[in-house]
Amino acid sequence: MADRYAEILVVDLLGGIGDLIMLLPAIHGLARRHPTARLRVLTHEPGAELVRVDPAVAEVRTPRHGRPGAERAAVVEALAARRPDLAVTTTRYDGIPDLLLDSGARCVTDLWRRPPPDEPVGARYLRLLHAEGLLTRADLTARPRVRLPASARAAGEGDVDRLVAAARRATAPPVVLVTAAGMAVKRWPDGSWRALAGRLAAAGHPVLTVGADDDPPGVPLPPGDLPTLAGQIAAVARRGGVVVGPDTGPVRLAAAAGATTVGLFGPTDARRYGVGGLDLQGLPQCPHRRPTAITEQPCWWEARCPLDATGPACMADLGVTLVTDAVRAATRRPSLVWQVPAG
Ligand code: SF4
Known part of the structure; x- marks a missing residue:
């Protein structure tokens, strides 16, 4: 060329x-x-x-x-x-x-x-x-990668070291929960996050969180700029850890920093917006989803789902057991291509 x-x-x-x-x-x-x-x-x-x-x-x-x-x-x-x-x-x-x-x-x-x-x-x-x-x-096959200075990697190692050492009964790799989402329609229910965090902690995973929740379901990573967060995620990835969350910037950042991700996809189509780890799609048959025109979906701006008055049916469709199993499989073998069980 x-x-x-x-x-x-x-x-x-x-x-x-x-x-x-x-x-x-x-x-x-x-x-x-x-x-x-x-x-x-x-x-x-x-x-x-x-x-x-x-x-x-x-x-x-x-x-x-x-x-x-x-x-x-x-x-x-x-x-x-x-x-x-x-x-x-x-x-x-x-x-x-x-x-x-x-x-x-x-x-x-x-x-x-x-x-x-x-x-x-x-x-x-x-x-x-x-x-x-x-x-x-x-x-054509390149994937997103963030390029981090050595200082961000070293700081991330230090942060994650401290948090993992402070966790009780830590016998498994850390898991980072990305609970927030810029669009309300992408949020996984709070009760589901708490149930997931409880199951992971019971299985020996230090549970860390990213986001500004007042009452997070895990231990928050120390706040910082995006290279700082990417350095922390890279340290989690080096320990065989996993990042789980909806279709958001921090989950994409995690994948670009080298972490295995479990993506919780509801209103957006995982085939088009997938992060590239284990991308779970809630309610794949929803007739209102428009993969190439998401802002025209009736649920997009106000999180009003025509299928469920209580909240996005697709996000609720992602059950805690399904997500827990996906995260556990990813931490046991990060390169494993885990299959969503049929039915
Ligand atoms: S209409 Fe409801 S189930 Fe369908 S994509 Fe939107 S929030 Fe999800």
Whole structure:
């Protein structure tokens, strides 16, 4: 592949940590195939923390404020600061694709075109960039990986060491519960989390948590920035531990930091949004799920499920026994491809 680009700008202003993590293989692929290029990323905080420590990224820019129009203004500023030869964006609102096209750069502005319902979002990005001649076939199977400084790994080891040593009757690898979710419709019921934590603790697993719950069902990991969390997760993974949680940024971060994950998928389709560990799908036959248009689902914004007035039926469908068995199987043999029992 000819190395034609000296300045590459990647724009991901979709807003979620998970959105940026799904794009990491594309960022790393572009850096690999254009090794002399200066690659900049324009994204939101706190995801920006992850790419600031990434040696593949020369500069990270973020919007200056949270008011309407901040993202468009940030694109204008990025283009004025340095004109890119190549611009790639996941973001299509506020005329951002036209701004990039007007810069005269070669642009890839539609990474969401004709998405198949069963193709993972990140794999779709790679396939489209390969079709544009910007990546090679070898890039198509890349998975998200966060690149961590040694200091974040060392700090994570220290944190996890202390928490595991303090756990009573710790005879099995640690398990991290990611209980929160940005969208209410993705939350697993609180009672299910507590039951899972009790069963895991009884089986000898130190139970740790991520999130801001007032009364968490396990011992919280010390708070910090995203590289700190990734360092802690990497330490959990090194001990054969597992991270379990819904379709959220921290669970994607855990997989990208090397942990085995158990994903609890309800309103989103695990075939398209799966994290790549053991992804469990609640109520797979729900007729309201729209894998390629999740924001148009009747349950999406207000967590009102047409099938159950008390809460998302798909999340409730993921039983505590099923999830406990999946987590236990993953901790016993992290590379095992565990099968969901039939029926
Ligand atoms: S309609 Fe209900 S069961 Fe279906 S995806 Fe939405 S929350 Fe889940």
